[in-house]
Amino acid sequence: MLTSEDNRRLTQVGPGTPLGQFFRRYWIPAAMSEEIAGPGGAPVRVGLLGEKLVAFRDPDGTVGLVKEHCPHRGASLAYGRNEVGGLRCLYHGWKMNGAGRVVETPAEPAGSRMTAVLRHPAYPVREAGGILWTYMGPADKMPPFPAFPWLDLPAENLLVVKMFQDCNYLQGLEGDLDPAHPNYLHRDF
Numbered sequence: 001m002l003t004s005e006d007n008r009r010l011t012q013v014g015p016g017t018p019l020g021q022f023f024r025r026y027w028i029p030a031a032m033s034e035e036i037a038g039p040g041g042a043p044v045r046v047g048l049l050g051e052k053l054v055a056f057r058d059p060d061g062t063v064g065l066v067k068e069h070c071p072h073r074g075a076s077l078a079y080g081r082n083e084v085g086g087l088r089c090l091y092h093g094w095k096m097n098g099a100g101r102v103v104e105t106p107a108e109p110a111g112s113r114m115t116a117v118l119r120h121p122a123y124p125v126r127e128a129g130g131i132l133w134t135y136m137g138p139a140d141k142m143p144p145f146p147a148f149p150w151l152d153l154p155a156e157n158l159l160v161v162k163m164f165q166d167c168n169y170l171q172g173l174e175g176d177l178d179p180a181h182p183n184y185l186h187r188d189f
Contacts, residue, residue, distance in 0.1 A: 011168040014050025023049055024137035027146055030065055030125070031055045031132045032160050043087060045078045048136070053123070055132055056098070059084045064098020065134050067121040071102065096120040129153070130160040 002010070013020040028048070035044045040059035045052070045068060052068040054077045068076055070089040077096070080087035086097035088104070095104040100122030105114045123134045124142070129151040135142050150158065165172040175181065 011170050020049055027133045027135050029131045030134040032162050033127055033130045040082050043078050043080055054078050056082055056087055062098055063125045063127055065123045065125045066096055070094055071120050130158050
């Protein structure tokens with residue numbers, strides 16, 4: 001039987017946790033491409049490794065994944081205006097691009113250098129196999145993007161599924177690998 005401390009060590013994936021640091025060293029699925037299919041469409045909330053993020057495809061088709069809350073006053077960028085070059089916060093008009101640059105701060109005085117020094121947390125994104133993949137670890141440790149053979153299949157040969165499981169990752173994984181529980185819990189299948 002695991003101690004509570006060991007259980008937390010094996011199941012918590014937020015920033016600064018051992019498993020969180022481990023998972024952040026790999027390219028991981030963040031969202032389905034179809035969730036942000038249209039350029040300039042509404043941003044989509046993404047919960048990943050204990051972080052609240054927003055995925056979007058700007059009007060030019062560039063994909064971004066940024067922290068959900070604006071660095072200025074904390075308003076949700078899920079309600080942001082998707083414009084060429086990034087998301088504009090609806091509270092004071094700050095605009096962040098997919099790389100995390102704060103590109104406009106219209107409510108600031110003329111001559112403000114905020115856009116030169118401020119950065120908004122953002123993660124690199126690759127789109128392949130109908131999935132938006134992200135790397136959330138240190139930039140100098142970024143591995144090559146995986147070359148899974150199915151990533152290059154035509155869309156009609158892919159089935160991308162997103163499933164919400166109200167548990168930690170290890171409970172979900174254990175349930176997927178458990179050969180006994182489907183006979184009882186999922187009899188109707």
